Amino acid sequence: MTCQDYETLMADALGDELSPDDRAAFEVHIAECEACRLEYGSARQTIAAMRELPGPTRVKVRREGNRLVIDETGEADSDTQEESTDMAAGAPVVGPRGLKPASRLSSGVFRYAASIMIAFVAGYAVHAGLIIKDAVRNDSGVVQPVTIEPADEPQDGSFQRALAHAYQRNRGSSGLAKCLIAMAHETR
Amino acid sequence: MGVADSAASGGFEQYTQEVYGWAYRLLGRHHDALDVVQDVFLKWDAQCERSSPQQPRGWLRRVTLNRAIDLQRRRRFDQAQPAEHAEAIVPADAGARLDQGTLRDDVGAALDGLSDAQRSVLVAKVYDEMTFAQIAGELGLAVSTVKTHYLRALRAVRDRLVTRWAEEESL
Numbered sequence: 001m002t003c004q005d006y007e008t009l010m011a012d013a014l015g016d017e018l019s020p021d022d023r024a025a026f027e028v029h030i031a032e033c034e035a036c037r038l039e040y041g042s043a044r045q046t047i048a049a050m051r052e053l054p055g056p057t058r059v060k061v062r063r064e065g066n067r068l069v070i071d072e073t074g075e076a077d078s079d080t081q082e083e084s085t086d087m088a089a090g091a092p093v094v095g096p097r098g099l100k101p102a103s104r105l106s107s108g109v110f111r112y113a114a115s116i117m118i119a120f121v122a123g124y125a126v127h128a129g130l131i132i133k134d135a136v137r138n139d140s141g142v143v144q145p146v147t148i149e150p151a152d153e154p155q156d157g158s159f160q161r162a163l164a165h166a167y168q169r170n171r172g173s174s175g176l177a178k179c180l181i182a183m184a185h186e187t188r
Numbered sequence: 189m190g191v192a193d194s195a196a197s198g199g200f201e202q203y204t205q206e207v208y209g210w211a212y213r214l215l216g217r218h219h220d221a222l223d224v225v226q227d228v229f230l231k232w233d234a235q236c237e238r239s240s241p242q243q244p245r246g247w248l249r250r251v252t253l254n255r256a257i258d259l260q261r262r263r264r265f266d267q268a269q270p271a272e273h274a275e276a277i278v279p280a281d282a283g284a285r286l287d288q289g290t291l292r293d294d295v296g297a298a299l300d301g302l303s304d305a306q307r308s309v310l311v312a313k314v315y316d317e318m319t320f321a322q323i324a325g326e327l328g329l330a331v332s333t334v335k336t337h338y339l340r341a342l343r344a345v346r347d348r349l350v351t352r353w354a355e356e357e358s359l
Contacts, residue, residue, distance in 0.1 A: 007335075007339065008332070008335060010339060011320070011335035011336075011338055012320075012335070014338070015313055015319075015335070015338060017319060042346050043339075043342045043346060045346075045349075046342055046345050046346040046349055047342070049291065049295070050295055050314050050345065051315075052291070053291060053292050054292075056205075056208055056212035056218075058205065059204060059205060059208050061200075061201055061204040063201075068200075068204075068225070070208070070222055070225060072218075
């Protein structure tokens with residue numbers, strides 16, 4: 001592998017996103033390659049220098065009619081400051097590095113996927129093979145219980161019945177993908 | 189209308205510091221960052237009159253990035269001689285001890301020389317600690333492209349700082 005091949009690993013290393021396996025390979029390479037080792041070291045210094053810079057000053061905002069009036073508090077908003085100082089000032093602590101990682105995890109896609117998985121996990125099957133009970137979300141997003149008798153055939157193309165039939169025919173296969181694929185076939 | 193005003197301003201207030209911080213990191217100038225905050229606030233107000241964003245922070249970040257990039261482009265266009273501008277912020281007294289102010293100038297000048305995408309990626313990674321995947325999603329780029337931008341941006345800033353470090357060592 002050439003140094004060019006390690007570009008992606010270099011980016012991951014400088015972005016603190018190296019996987020353990022990649023880290024081992026990267027460390028072996030920079031131990032052997034002086035050019036890459038110097039590049040990595042200088043890039044790390046650059047990042048450190050950028051983070052040394054004082055952050056944006058703290059601002060206070062008030063509304064006057066349709067205008068937003070922004071006042072500086074005169075306090076620097078920097079990582080170098082003690083957090084207790086910021087807390088004592090009564091202002092929320094937002095450093096130049098932005099919010100804490102936990103708040104970035106709440107994406108709409110993540111919540112939607114989680115709700116779908118919870119809906120499937122929340123369902124259960126009575127293994128008598130006679131009745132399936134499940135909780136599915138209807139088109140309005142409301143979780144409703146669905147009961148399907150084996151003799152029942154879908155009378156309409158409702159999402160609930162299609163999903164319940166898909167679950168019934170794929171009993172034991174709890175994979176979401178399998179159920180959705182089966183549902184797609186069911187509703188044709 | 190009063191209720192909408194109250195809701196809009198209250199919603200924006202809790203994000204003001206973040207919006208200002210994002211703009212400041214991208215532009216490096218306090219007053220430019222304030223201009224962006226005002227622009228974003230006006231857009232926020234207009235948006236809330238129609239419907240409040242479902243993900244306020246994500247919406248505000250996207251709008252802030254766009255406004256900051258717009259302002260940066262206007263600034264570049266307004267500059268008659270970019271080379272002269274760059275020279276003007278390099279300390280005339282090279283023999284003097286370099287301080288935080290000139291570090292900010294050097295980093296700021298390096299960031300000014302980056303493309304919009306490179307600067308956005310670098311600031312998001314170094315200061316906001318976003319992942320490459322998050323940055324790619326925000327900017328509508330491939331992850332590999334984001335990583336390339338990141339490396340090139342770091343190299344450009346490093347090259348600027350290498351000159352500074354060499355001067356410090358010669359003192």
